[in-house]
Amino acid sequence: MKVLVTGSSGLIGSEAVRFHAGRGDTVHGIDNNTRMDLFGPGGDTRPTLALLRDACPAFVHHDIDIRDRVRVPRLFESERFDRVIHCAAQPSHDLAASMPLDDFDINAGGTINLLDAARRFCPESPFVHVSTNKVYGDAPNRLNLIELETRYDYADPAHANGIAESFPIDQSLHSLFGASKASGDLIAQEYGRYFGMPVGVFRGGCLTGPQHAGVKLHGFLSFLVSTVTSAKPYTIIGYKGKQVRDQIHSADVIDAFDRWSADPRPGEVFNIGGGKANAASVLECLSLIEDVTGTRTSVDHDPTPRVGDHICYYSDLTKLKARLPGWNVTRSLPEIVEDIARAHTDASAA
Numbered sequence: 001m002k003v004l005v006t007g008s009s010g011l012i013g014s015e016a017v018r019f020h021a022g023r024g025d026t027v028h029g030i031d032n033n034t035r036m037d038l039f040g041p042g043g044d045t046r047p048t049l050a051l052l053r054d055a056c057p058a059f060v061h062h063d064i065d066i067r068d069r070v071r072v073p074r075l076f077e078s079e080r081f082d083r084v085i086h087c088a089a090q091p092s093h094d095l096a097a098s099m100p101l102d103d104f105d106i107n108a109g110g111t112i113n114l115l116d117a118a119r120r121f122c123p124e125s126p127f128v129h130v131s132t133n134k135v136y137g138d139a140p141n142r143l144n145l146i147e148l149e150t151r152y153d154y155a156d157p158a159h160a161n162g163i164a165e166s167f168p169i170d171q172s173l174h175s176l177f178g179a180s181k182a183s184g185d186l187i188a189q190e191y192g193r194y195f196g197m198p199v200g201v202f203r204g205g206c207l208t209g210p211q212h213a214g215v216k217l218h219g220f221l222s223f224l225v226s227t228v229t230s231a232k233p234y235t236i237i238g239y240k241g242k243q244v245r246d247q248i249h250s251a252d253v254i255d256a257f258d259r260w261s262a263d264p265r266p267g268e269v270f271n272i273g274g275g276k277a278n279a280a281s282v283l284e285c286l287s288l289i290e291d292v293t294g295t296r297t298s299v300d301h302d303p304t305p306r307v308g309d310h311i312c313y314y315s316d317l318t319k320l321k322a323r324l325p326g327w328n329v330t331r332s333l334p335e336i337v338e339d340i341a342r343a344h345t346d347a348s349a350a
């Protein structure tokens, strides 16, 4: 099988490359290291690319911008992929406001460019589009919440399992990033529903893993681990650190993509994250990381929340689990933190 992964040097893309290469598939990747342009040297993905080349000698890398309206269709025409996993994005909620045009061009324009190339040259092939929980905007903040000692939680039993796919995505504040991703999400659904293509949309909670090049503006858990292990101070932004996120290991994300791609249906939408079991507040994550690493860090609080930031969000996984029997979240939050901490220790020892 011939698989295309976009954003192949990033967190989710590199996991997808390893997974498919490990299974003997022919894997092509598109990544032009935009992450470094966006985040500076801390976002440089070239080390990940070098590791991929070592681990997967048959991997074919393409230094192409997903917005390129000539080179992208040309690649699809020559390769006719059997699967597409679209992970390339401007992924930062906060950064988008400083570059709204680039953000929209990448997240919406790049997405339709890939979808249309797939429509022209491999319309029968499963196409995974990685979306985000930010498509729900700040509407989850209107839910009644209870404030516990270290976190917020949903007060209404209707949300006991988290936020489901039926939650509205419009008429709320998204941030520019949430709006560009919502546009990509909608057009991906449309290529599924209108053209009948097997396109699946996966709205991620916090996706993470040891290969995350976490930076202040993206990759919260990875950045927090690196801050704590290097004994730097950490600033908690808003909501007293009680804001809740659900964390999922990238390997569990790729497993869901693979199971769905084996039995795809046009225009399906899923929420994917660690769910309630892997949901924790910033304060709780900090304390877990300190326990795992045996390091203490100094913390201060900036009381002004980030625009459009969720106070409490965790993914309701009911639909995903029902549709993909056998799929589950297999890594607990402590296991994920241990995995990331180990990667940081190994990297600093190297």
Ligand SMILES: NC(=O)c1ccc[n+]([C@@H]2O[C@H](COP(=O)([O-])OP(=O)(O)OC[C@H]3O[C@@H](n4cnc5c(N)ncnc54)[C@H](O)[C@@H]3O)[C@@H](O)[C@H]2O)c1
Residues within 6 Å of the ligand: 006, 007, 008, 009, 010, 011, 012, 013, 030, 031, 032, 033, 034, 035, 036, 045, 064, 065, 066, 067, 086, 087, 088, 089, 090, 091, 106, 110, 130, 131, 132, 133, 181, 203, 204, 205, 206, 207, 208, 213, 219
């Ligand atoms: N990591 C998370 O917590 C999270 C949460 C929800 C959704 N998502 C979504 O998952 C997907 C993957 O995110 P990630 O965490 O792996 O991000 P990442 O930044 O680690 O990887 C994205 C990769 O895409 C590449 N890229 C960006 N723009 C490009 C362009 N124009 N042309 C070619 N390559 C380009 C970057 O260089 C980078 O290597 C994104 O769609 C993101 O919005 C991520």
